[in-house]
Amino acid sequence: MPTGVPVRNARDQLFDAAERVLLRDGPSALTSRSVTTEAGVAKGVLHRHFTDFDAFLAELVLDRVEHVGRQAADLQDGAGAGSVVDNLTRALTDLFGPVALEIIGLLMSRNELRAQLSESGAGRLPVIGQGTAMIAAYLNAERDLGRIAADADIRALAPTLIGAGHLLFAGREGSPPEADEVRNIVATVLTSVLP
Secondary structure (H helix, E strand, O other), X not given: OOOOOOOOOHHHHHHHHHHHHHHHHOHHHOOHHHHHHHHOOOHHHHHHHOOOHXXXXXXXXXXXXXXXXXXXXXXXXXXXXXXXXXXXXXXXXXXXXXXXXXXXXXXXXXXXXXXXXXXXXXXXXXXXXXXXHHHHHHHHHHHHOOOOOOOOOHHHHHHHHHHHHHHHHOOOOOOOOOHHHHHHHHHHHHOOOOO
């Protein structure tokens, strides 16, 4: 792209490009050059909008965290309606989409990024942490509505669902698990707390 040509929505354009690189080539291929090349912009565009590449990556992760926040609001709004198992099956399927899995891989491969995010208050594994909080809030709401047992140990159930969900989705080259596989995991974890 010629110098001096304004780039509209540079932040979104760079984030979209980073996600494409992540999906196509994985976290190890994510560099400032690969992102700007994919976005079709000069390398300086990234540095005009972010102090450095680590700051760009942190903002990319925080953008994904905002997405989890929107998912959490939708899940919370669904408390009391439909099946608890079906609601959680959809939530885990949405949470562990291909981009989120690559973001988790990125976090696992970059110690400095995890430290920077932790210092910012986002936690060391933001997508996983926010996903766990989303599931816990939903389970609390369903418990308050009497749709799961009053003595359900939400602090154990939420991370168990997240961990089982992550293991189910991770490492599948382009083919997510079938909804029935996810539903079976959720139903198994919740067996003792469903009426």
